[in-house]
Amino acid sequence: MNRHLHLHLGAALALAMLALPAPPAMAEDPIAIGWVGPLSPPGNYSGGQEMQWAVQLGVDQINKAGGVLGRQIAVTYEDTKGQPAEGSAAAVRLITKDNVSAIIGEFHSSVALAEIEEAHKYGVPWVGTDVWADAITAKQYPEVFRLAPANSLVYVKAADWTAEQGFKNIAIVAENTDFGQGGAKVIADELKAKNVPYTMATVDLNQQDFTPALLRLMSQSPRPDAIQMVIAGQAQYQLVKQACQLGLAPTAQTALIGSSGLLQKEVWEVVGPCAKNLLIVNVAQPKSQWNDKAKDFVKAFTERYNRAPTGVALEAYDTLGVVVEAIRKAGSADRTAIIKALEEIKYEGVNATYSFPTDKTPDWAYHQFKDVPFTIIQYTEENQSPEDAAIVYPKKWATADKILPGK
Amino acid sequence: MSYFLLLAVNGLVIGLIFALVASGLTLVFSVLKVVNFGHGSLYMLGGYASYYLITALGLPSLAGVAGAMIALFLFGVVFERLVIAPMYTDRVERKDEYAIIVTFGLTILLTNLGLVVFGPFAKSPPSFMAGALIFGPLILPYDRLIAAIVAVVLLVGLTVFLKRTALGQALDAVSQSRESAAVIGIDPRRMYTVAFGLGSALAGGAGALIAPIFALSPSMGDLPAVQAFIIIVLGGMGSVGGSIAGGILLGLVQGLGVGYLPDPNRALAYTQAFGALLLVVTLLLRPTGLFGRSHLRLE
Numbered sequence: 001m002n003r004h005l006h007l008h009l010g011a012a013l014a015l016a017m018l019a020l021p022a023p024p025a026m027a028e029d030p031i032a033i034g035w036v037g038p039l040s041p042p043g044n045y046s047g048g049q050e051m052q053w054a055v056q057l058g059v060d061q062i063n064k065a066g067g068v069l070g071r072q073i074a075v076t077y078e079d080t081k082g083q084p085a086e087g088s089a090a091a092v093r094l095i096t097k098d099n100v101s102a103i104i105g106e107f108h109s110s111v112a113l114a115e116i117e118e119a120h121k122y123g124v125p126w127v128g129t130d131v132w133a134d135a136i137t138a139k140q141y142p143e144v145f146r147l148a149p150a151n152s153l154v155y156v157k158a159a160d161w162t163a164e165q166g167f168k169n170i171a172i173v174a175e176n177t178d179f180g181q182g183g184a185k186v187i188a189d190e191l192k193a194k195n196v197p198y199t200m201a202t203v204d205l206n207q208q209d210f211t212p213a214l215l216r217l218m219s220q221s222p223r224p225d226a227i228q229m230v231i232a233g234q235a236q237y238q239l240v241k242q243a244c245q246l247g248l249a250p251t252a253q254t255a256l257i258g259s260s261g262l263l264q265k266e267v268w269e270v271v272g273p274c275a276k277n278l279l280i281v282n283v284a285q286p287k288s289q290w291n292d293k294a295k296d297f298v299k300a301f302t303e304r305y306n307r308a309p310t311g312v313a314l315e316a317y318d319t320l321g322v323v324v325e326a327i328r329k330a331g332s333a334d335r336t337a338i339i340k341a342l343e344e345i346k347y348e349g350v351n352a353t354y355s356f357p358t359d360k361t362p363d364w365a366y367h368q369f370k371d372v373p374f375t376i377i378q379y380t381e382e383n384q385s386p387e388d389a390a391i392v393y394p395k396k397w398a399t400a401d402k403i404l405p406g407k
Numbered sequence: 408m409s410y411f412l413l414l415a416v417n418g419l420v421i422g423l424i425f426a427l428v429a430s431g432l433t434l435v436f437s438v439l440k441v442v443n444f445g446h447g448s449l450y451m452l453g454g455y456a457s458y459y460l461i462t463a464l465g466l467p468s469l470a471g472v473a474g475a476m477i478a479l480f481l482f483g484v485v486f487e488r489l490v491i492a493p494m495y496t497d498r499v500e501r502k503d504e505y506a507i508i509v510t511f512g513l514t515i516l517l518t519n520l521g522l523v524v525f526g527p528f529a530k531s532p533p534s535f536m537a538g539a540l541i542f543g544p545l546i547l548p549y550d551r552l553i554a555a556i557v558a559v560v561l562l563v564g565l566t567v568f569l570k571r572t573a574l575g576q577a578l579d580a581v582s583q584s585r586e587s588a589a590v591i592g593i594d595p596r597r598m599y600t601v602a603f604g605l606g607s608a609l610a611g612g613a614g615a616l617i618a619p620i621f622a623l624s625p626s627m628g629d630l631p632a633v634q635a636f637i638i639i640v641l642g643g644m645g646s647v648g649g650s651i652a653g654g655i656l657l658g659l660v661q662g663l664g665v666g667y668l669p670d671p672n673r674a675l676a677y678t679q680a681f682g683a684l685l686l687v688v689t690l691l692l693r694p695t696g697l698f699g700r701s702h703l704r705l706e
Contacts, residue, residue: 039527041518041626046527176676202676206630208621211417212665213675219410234529237622245539245548270531270622 030067030074031333033323034094034103036087036115037129042206043082044233046264047107051129051316052077053305054297055105058320061300068324069331075320076100080111087111091118091126101333102127102326104319107232107312109133109179119143125326125338129319130260130312133178134186134364142367145342145356147319149283149372150364151183158228158257158281159190161376161393165403167226167255170198171217173239174230175205183230199224203231203239210239211246218248226255233261237270244274252405255279257376263310263386277404278379279392284311285351285373286397287387294350308385311351318349343367378403409544414666415659420551422658423558424613428631429638429650430565431609437582437645438602441491441506445513446610447632452517453479453611454618454627455525461532468535468619472557475615476608483607486513487600495596514632521625529622554616561612562651565605569647578602582645630679637682641689643699652697660685 035055038048055075063072076098078090087106094100095118102125106112112131119126120141128136128146132154137146162170170191174184184200191198199220201213217224227249229236236258243249249256257279267275285294297317301309309317323338325347330337347354356367376393377386378400390400432446443449456475460466466474490509499505536549569575578598580588585595614628621627638657642649664681668674689697 040522041624041629045522045625046529049527200672201674202672204676204678207675207678208627208630209417209421209661209678210675211421212414212662212678215410215413215417216666216671216674219413234622234624237529241622245550246546247539264528266528266530270529272534 028071030072031069031327032098032100033073033075033320034091034098034100035075035077035105036080036090036094036103036111037077037105037107038082038111039077039079040081043080043111044107044261046266047130047233047261047312048079050264050310050313051105051107054301054309054313054316055320057297057301057304058317058324062320062324068328069333071333073324080106080108080115082108082111084111084114088114088118091115091124095119095122095124100124101335102323102338104323105129105316106131108177109136109182110177112136113178116141116144123339124335125323125342127319127323127342129316131179133182135178135182136364137366137368138363140360140363140366143339145322145367145369147315147322147354147369147372149374150368151179151186152362152364153368153370153372154281154283154374155183155186155230156190157374157393158376159187160194162226162228162257163191163194163196165226165255168197169220169222169224169226170196171220171224171227172198172200172230173213173227174200174202175232175235176202177205177232179232180230187228187230203235205231205233205235207235208238210242214239214243214246214248218246223248224254226257229256229258231261232259234264234266234270236261237267240267240278241271241274244271250274250277250279250405255403257281260311265307265385268383273382275379276382279403280377280379280386280389282311282375282377282386283351283372284314284375284386286375286391288397289373291348291350293348297350308387310386314349314351318347318351318354321349322347322354380404410666411663412544413546414662416545416547417551418659418662419655420547420555420658421662422655423555423562424617424654425631425634425638425658426651426654427558427561427609427613427616429635429642429654430562430647431606431613432635433639433642433645433647433650434565434578434602434609435606436639437647438578439491439599441494441510443513443603443606444507444510444632445517446510446606446635447628447630448514448517448521449479449483449607449610449628450614450617450631451521451623451625451628452482453614454623455521455530455614456611457615457618458530458532458623468533469553469557471532472612472615476612479611480604480608482611483604484600486607487603491599491603492596495599514628518625518628525623525625527625529624531622532618534619548620550620554620557616558613561609565609565647566651574601633679634682637686641686641696643696646696646698649696649698656697657682657685 037051080087104127107130109131130148132151134150172184174180259281262280326338326341330341359365377389380390391397435443453475456478457471460474461471494502535553539548577593581595581598638653642653661681665674
C-alpha cells in the first residue's frame with residue numbers, strides 16, 4: 001500500500017512539475033537578439049560581413065557599458081545566404097529555439113520578404129537594415145520596421161536628379177530581384193512622368209560577362225547618355241569594368257550611376273582607374289554632417305577591422321542601437337512591448353535620428369524611417385574614399401555643382 | 408554586320424575560357440570516370456593563386472598564370488592521392504557515391520575556406536595589358552585578347568599532348584579500358600593522378616586567365632562549373648575536342664542570344680537559358696552530344 005502511495009505521489013509530483021511554467025529568466029540572463037544576413041554565397045556576403053562586424057562592435061560597446069536594463073545583450077547570427085528559404089528557416093530558428101526578443105539585419109529584400117512572414121506569424125519585432133523593396137513595409141505588418149530607405153524614397157529622387165541633369169536617354173540596368181525590379185520600376189515611372197526616354201535591362205546576379213548587353217546598349221541610336229544601375233553589391237564591379245573597357249562609360253558621353261557596393265575600397269583594386277567619375281547613390285551622412293557618435297563609430301570600426309565602414313555598416317550599427325533603445329524604453333525585453341516602443345521611439349544614431357511613423361499612405365510608409373540621409377557622390381580622383389568624393393546631390397550638401405567629365 | 412562581329416568575337420573569347428574549364432573536367436571524367444563536382448572551386452583557387460603570385464611575389468601576370476597552373480596541378484595530384492585514390496581499393500564499397508560526396512565536399516570546403524582565408528571582399532590582379540584593341544568596328548580589351556590567345560595555346564597544347572605523346576596516349580588507353588591498359592604495362596592509378604592533376608591545372612589556368620577580366624571571389628567558380636557541365640554534355644561526354652567545340656559554341660550562342668533577343672530588357676537575364684536551350688536542341692538531334700560516341704574514350 002505504502003509502495004503504491006509513493007508511486008502515486010511521485011507521479012502527481014512529476015505532473016505538477018510539468019504543469020509549472022518554465023522558471024523565469026534570471027536577472028543576469030542576457031537579452032537575446034537575432035541577426036539575419038548573407039555571410040556566404042550565393043548571397044552578397046561582403047555586405048553581410050560589414051553588417052555583422054558593425055553589429056558585433058555595437059554589442060561589445062553596449063555590454064562593456066553595462067548592457068541594457070542591467071542585462072547583457074547576446075546576438076545570435078544567422079547566415080541566410082541570400083536565399084529566401086534560408087531566411088525563413090533562420091527566422092523560425094531564432095524565434096523558437098533562441099527565443100529572441102527581436103530580429104535585426106538582412107541585406108536582400110527577397111530574403112527579408114520571407115523572414116517578415118515568420119516575424120508576423122510569431123509576433124516578433126523585425127527591424128530591417130539594408131533592404132529596399134517597397135513591399136517589405138507595404139505589407140503593413142505591425143512587427144516590421146525599416147531603417148533603410150524604401151525604393152520609392154530614394155529612386156524617385158535619383159530619377160528626378162538624372163532628369164534635372166539633362167540626360168535624355170537613360171538605360172536602367174537592374175538585378176532580377178525584388179529590390180532591383182522594384183527600384184527599376186520606380187525610376188522608370190518617374191522618368192516616364194517627366195517624358196525622359198529610357199530603356200531597361202535585367203541582369204542575373206550570378207552573371208559575370210555583361211559585355212553582350214553593353215554592346216547592345218552601345219549599338220542603340222541614340223546611345224544612352226546615362227546608365228543607372230539598380231544592383232546591390234559587387235556584381236556592379238564587373239559591369240563598371242566592362243563598360244569602361246569598351247569605352248562606353250563613365251565617359252563624357254555616358255554617365256554611370258551605381259549603388260552602395262561601389263563604396264567599398266576594393267572598387268579601386270578591381271575596377272582601377274575606371275572607377276574615376278563613377279556616380280554613386282549613397283545612404284550615409286556626408287562627413288561634414290557626422291555627429292560625435294558617428295565619428296566614434298567610424299574610428300572604432302576602422303581600428304578593429306582595418307577598413308572604413310560604408311553606409312551599410314552605419315545602418316547595421318544603428319539597427320542594433322534602435323532595438324536596444326526600444327528595449328530600454330519599454331523597460332522589458334517583451335516582444336509586444338518592444339514593438340510598441342519602436343512606434344514611439346526617437347533615437348539619435350550615427351547615421352540619422354530615427355522614428356517609425358504609422359502613416360499608412362503610401363502603403364510602404366508604414367513603419368518606414370523616412371529621413372534617410374541620401375546623397376549622390378562622384379569619385380573625382382583615383383583611390384578616393386567615399387567620404388572625400390564630391391557630393392553632387394542634394395544641393396544643401398553639394399561640394400560640386402557639375403558632374404565630371406564635362407560634355 | 409559590325410554589331411554581329413562584335414558579339415561574335417566577344418562570344419568566341421569567352422567560349423575559349425569556357426572550353427578550357429570544360430576540357431579539364433572532361434579529362435578527369437574520361438580517365439577516372441569521376442564527375443568532379445569540385446571543378447569550379449579549382450577554377451576559383453587558380454584565380455587566387457595567380458593573384459597572390461602576382462601581388463605578393465611580384466611575378467609578371469602571365470608567369471602568375473603559369474604558376475597558378477603548376478600550383479593547381481600539385482593540388483590536384485595531392486587531392487587525388489589522398490581523397491580519390493581510396494575509391495580504387497576495397498576500402499570503399501559504394502564507389503560512385505563516394506566520388507560524388509568527396510567532390511561535392513571539395514566545393515563546400517574550398518568555398519568556405521576561401522571566405523575565411525581570402526576574405527569576403529572582391530580582389531583582382533592587375534591587367535595583363537590596359538586598354539583595348541580597336542580595329543575598325545571591333546573593340547576587344549587587351550585582357551580578353553591575351554586570355555583568348557593563352558587559352559588557344561593551352562587547348563592546342565593539350566590536344567597535341569593527348570595525341571602525340573606517350574603519356575597522352577597512355578591516358579587515352581586508360582580512358583578506353585583500364586584493364587587492357589594495365590595488361591600492356593600502363594599503371595592506371597598513375598594515369599588517374601596525372602589526369603586529375605592536369606584537369607585541376609586547366610581549371611586553375613582558366614581561373615587565372617579570367618581573374619583580371621572579372622573579379623575574384625570565393626564563389627566565382629559556381630557559374631563556370633555549371634557551364635562546364637553543360638559543355639561536356641554538349642560536346643559529347645569524354646571528348647576533349649567536343650569540349651573545346653562545345654565551349655566555343657556556348658560562348659557564341661550566349662553572346663549572340665543576348666545581343667539579338669527581341670526583348671532587350673530580358674536578354675541578359677536569359678544568358679544561362681540560351682545555354683540550356685542549346686543543350687536541349689543538341690541532345691534532341693544528337694543524343695550523344697556533338698562529338699560523343701556510344702562508348703567513352705578520350706579523343
